[in-house]
Amino acid sequence: MIRVENLSKSFGEFTAVNDVSFEVRKGEIFAFLGPNGAGKTTTIKMLTTLLKPSSGRMWLDGLDPQLDPLKVRKSFGIVFQDPSLDGDMTGFENLELHAVLYHVPRRQARERIETLLKLFELWDRRDVPVKKYSGGMKRRLEIARGFLHTPKILFLDEPTLGLDPQSRNQLWAQVKQLNEAEEVTVFLTTHYMDEADRVAHRVAVIDHGKIVSIGTPAAIKKSTKTETLEEAFLALTGSAIRDESADPAAAMRQFAQMWKR
Amino acid sequence: MGVIYILWLRELKRYVRSRAQIAASLGQPVLYLLALGFGMGPVYAQAGHGSYLQFLAPGVIGMTVLFSSVFSGLGLLWDRQFGFLKETLVAPVPRLLIMTGRTLGGATVAVIQGLLISIVCIIAGFRPVSLALVPVGLVFMMMIAIVFAALGTAIGSALKDMQGFQMTMNFLVLPIFFLSGALFPLNNLPRVLGWITSADPLAYGIDGMRSALLGVAHFGEAIDGAVLACVAFLFLSLGAYSFSKVEV
Numbered sequence: 001m002i003r004v005e006n007l008s009k010s011f012g013e014f015t016a017v018n019d020v021s022f023e024v025r026k027g028e029i030f031a032f033l034g035p036n037g038a039g040k041t042t043t044i045k046m047l048t049t050l051l052k053p054s055s056g057r058m059w060l061d062g063l064d065p066q067l068d069p070l071k072v073r074k075s076f077g078i079v080f081q082d083p084s085l086d087g088d089m090t091g092f093e094n095l096e097l098h099a100v101l102y103h104v105p106r107r108q109a110r111e112r113i114e115t116l117l118k119l120f121e122l123w124d125r126r127d128v129p130v131k132k133y134s135g136g137m138k139r140r141l142e143i144a145r146g147f148l149h150t151p152k153i154l155f156l157d158e159p160t161l162g163l164d165p166q167s168r169n170q171l172w173a174q175v176k177q178l179n180e181a182e183e184v185t186v187f188l189t190t191h192y193m194d195e196a197d198r199v200a201h202r203v204a205v206i207d208h209g210k211i212v213s214i215g216t217p218a219a220i221k222k223s224t225k226t227e228t229l230e231e232a233f234l235a236l237t238g239s240a241i242r243d244e245s246a247d248p249a250a251a252m253r254q255f256a257q258m259w260k261r
Numbered sequence: 262m263g264v265i266y267i268l269w270l271r272e273l274k275r276y277v278r279s280r281a282q283i284a285a286s287l288g289q290p291v292l293y294l295l296a297l298g299f300g301m302g303p304v305y306a307q308a309g310h311g312s313y314l315q316f317l318a319p320g321v322i323g324m325t326v327l328f329s330s331v332f333s334g335l336g337l338l339w340d341r342q343f344g345f346l347k348e349t350l351v352a353p354v355p356r357l358l359i360m361t362g363r364t365l366g367g368a369t370v371a372v373i374q375g376l377l378i379s380i381v382c383i384i385a386g387f388r389p390v391s392l393a394l395v396p397v398g399l400v401f402m403m404m405i406a407i408v409f410a411a412l413g414t415a416i417g418s419a420l421k422d423m424q425g426f427q428m429t430m431n432f433l434v435l436p437i438f439f440l441s442g443a444l445f446p447l448n449n450l451p452r453v454l455g456w457i458t459s460a461d462p463l464a465y466g467i468d469g470m471r472s473a474l475l476g477v478a479h480f481g482e483a484i485d486g487a488v489l490a491c492v493a494f495l496f497l498s499l500g501a502y503s504f505s506k507v508e509v
Contacts, residue, residue, distance in 0.1 A: 050509060075351035084344035088275045100267040103350035129278075165352055 001026045001153060001157040001185040002047065007056035008209075009042050018209035019056070024202075026152075029179055029186040031200035032084040033193070033233060036242045039209040041081060044157050047187075048078055061152050073100060076153040077146030081161070084140055087131035091122055091141050094130060095148055102149035109148070116144040120174060125160055126145065136167035156188040160195060168192070172199050193230035203229070207237045264354050265362040271334060272366025276373070283374075286332075289435050294318065294385060297444065308437045310446070318387040319398070319470040320443030326375040326405045327441075327463055331434050333367025334413015334500075338420055347509045360504040364414050364497070368406035375402045389474040397482070401469035404489040408462055411496035418503040437463050447479040451458075462492045 002024040003174040009017040017039040024030040034040050044049040049069045058065060065072045085094050092113065099109035117123040120140040130138060139159060146154050156175070160168040172195060179186050179256060190196055196203055197217045204214040213220050213236050217229050276283070298314035298321075305313035340346040389395055416429055440454075441463035450458065458464050458489050459480075469485035472478035480484070 032456060050347070050351060070353045070355070073351055078351055080344060080347055084346075084348045086275075086340075086345045086348075087269070087343060088278055089271065093274070097267050098348070098352075100263050101349065101354055103263075176424070239349050 001028070002058070002060055002187065004043075004047070004058045005056055006144075007043070007046065007058055009039075009046060009051065010054045015209050017046070017053075020209070021056075022214060023205055023213060024153075024185060024187060026170050026185055027179070027183045028201045029176070029188070029199055030185065031203045032189045032197040032206060033196055034189075034206035035237055038206045038242075040206060041157055043206075044078075044155055044187070044189070048076060048155060049073055058132075067164075074149065075151060076154040076155060077149065077151035079139070079142045079146050079157065079159050081157040083142070085130045085138060085142060085145075089131070090127050090129055091117065091137075092126040094141065095145055098145050098148050104149050112148055112150075116147055119177075120144045121209070127202060135195060136163050136171075139163060139167070140171065140174075143175065147184070153185045153186065153187060156186065158189055159193065160192060168195065175199070179245065193215050193228065197229040205208055205233060205236050212236050224227060264358045265365065268349075268359060268362025269366040269369065272336075272363065272370055277487065283377075286317060286329060286374065287325070287378060289328075290321045291381055291401045293324065293444075293467050294321045294378075296384060298385065308376060314386055315388070315475060316446070316471075317444065318382040318385075319474055320420045320441070320467050322375050322378055322382065322402065323405055323441065323467040323470060324438050324443050325378040326402055326466075327409050327438060328434065329374040330346055330367055330371035330406045330409040331413040331416075331429075332412055333370055334410055334415070335417045335420070335426060335429065336367070337363070337414065337417030337504075338423070338426060341421075341509065345381045346507070356505050356507075357501055360414060360501050362381070364410045364500060366409070367410035367413060368403070371397035371406040371410060372403055375406070378479070390476045394473040394476075398473035401466055401473060401489070402483065404469070404486070405463065408448035408466070408489060408493045411493065411500040413497060415503040418500070418507045437461055440464070441467055442479070462489065465492075467490050 005021050007017055007020045008015065008065070021044065032040050032043065034043055042051065046053045047060065047065060049065045049072055052066065060072050061075045063072045063075065076256065089097070095113045095117070096109070099113065104112065114123065117126055121144065122137060122141055122144065125133070125137065133141065143156070143159065160171060163171065175186060176199065178184060188200070200217065202215060203217050205212050205220070213223065215223070221227065221229060221232050224235040226232040226235055274417070294317060298317045302313040305316070310316065337346065389398070420426065420429070440458050440461045442458055443463070447455070447458055447464065465480060465485040465488045468478055468480050469482055469489070472482045472485065
């Protein structure tokens with residue numbers, strides 16, 4: 001479903017993604033793991049047409065994101081690392097707008113929105129502005145939105161960041177349910193290794209822009225002779241702490257929050 | 262079309278829901294209208310030009326439309342901040358449609374703001390000389406809205422943070438307002454100021470409105486309309502180009 005060959009991306013001197021190749025099969029849940037700044041989000045941005053690669057090729061459902069951006073965009077859903085909802089609109093309106101942007105026929109959209117909002121337990125709050133939602137509710141709404149146009153692939157970039165264990169468990173249960181019911185391929189990144197271990201069929205560990213290991217969680221644990229995926233991860237990537245500098249968008253978000261109240 | 266409509270509708274919904282903001286954004290023009298209109302009125306009358314409030318009202322309407330439409334374009338900055346921009350950029354829709362929907366939405370909101378302040382002007386004592394020409398004034402108001410909503414989109418696409426917003430306010434929007442002749446007649450200006458004002462698109466918009474509502478013009482309606490149409494085309498192209506280059 002996803003094929004990536006020798007993909008690289010450099011920003012000036014810095015190489016964020018360095019000659020990465022991998023494949024994700026149809027219906028698979030694939031976890032992309034790595035420390036901060038390893039190149040996870042950059043890879044997702046290239047796959048989802050938001051960034052142009054420096055070199056290499058990729059295919060999503062047989063289509064090249066660079067040659068067929070509009071078709072590729074229709075074939076995937078995405079939940080970004082940071083929120084991407086319109087807080088002034090209600091949950092229902094956010095999904096409605098998404099349905100129009102993705103050309104989902106009106107009647108079909110209504111039904112689908114109702115099903116998804118019920119599944120993600122947001123139906124009762126559908127007419128409340130999103131800014132009044134809790135963090136967990138916003139995340140669930142974004143995931144529901146990602147599934148709305150029945151995509152073939154769903155990208156989840158650290159979807160459980162900042163959620164409590166209850167919400168995290170529930171969220172993965174719902175994602176798994178839809179993965180099985182609709183055969184959606186799921187490509188996710190997370191910092192919670194236990195989640196990846198539980199949810200993902202296969203895992204790739206990326207560090208300094210290169211894939212250092214790829215396989216089922218069991219195989220990775222076996223090859224590193226460790227008990228848990230977290231130990232395997234540390235064995236593969238070392239224990240040095242990676243600091244990312246804050247990007248302008250993050251700095252602005254902070255400013256905006258100060259401004260709001 | 263559905264895409265343009267839903268994004269246009271979004272701008273309108275956001276506007277209607279932020280009642281505090283509506284009131285706040287009308288405060289400044291009302292202050293200009295009342296403080297300057299009544300404060301400078303006697304001086305203006307003594308100089309033999311008649312009622313300053315009459316003269317000022319189209320200027321204040323133009324100012325309201327200018328501020329409101331530029332801000333709506335800069336709303337892109339907020340969407341970038343709160344992440345919603347990404348949702349529209351990964352959608353399987355050409356960016357030109359997204360830009361068009363947003364810009365038309367912003368322009369519509371600006372026209373509504375302009376109409377609200379027009380009502381305030383009428384309450385304050387402003388009277389158009391001919392009711393038949395009021396629609397012409399409305400057309401000029403819409404042209405101002407489109408020109409500056411497009412400019413706002415162009416700038417909003419290029420900016421990355423709030424500092425840029427302040428810069429835009431101080432070095433672009435305020436000069437456009439002050440040099441447009443919103444507050445003073447363009448006749449008999451010092452030569453350099455005359456040149457500068459004739460390079461200000463808002464000057465043509467306000468001149469067009471004055472011509473329709475008061476029957477006095479500096480450039481003349483035909484020139485006003487032609488200049489505004491050209492500038493609208495230019496800014497819309499610029500906005501479309503600038504928006505097509507946005508990266509998140």
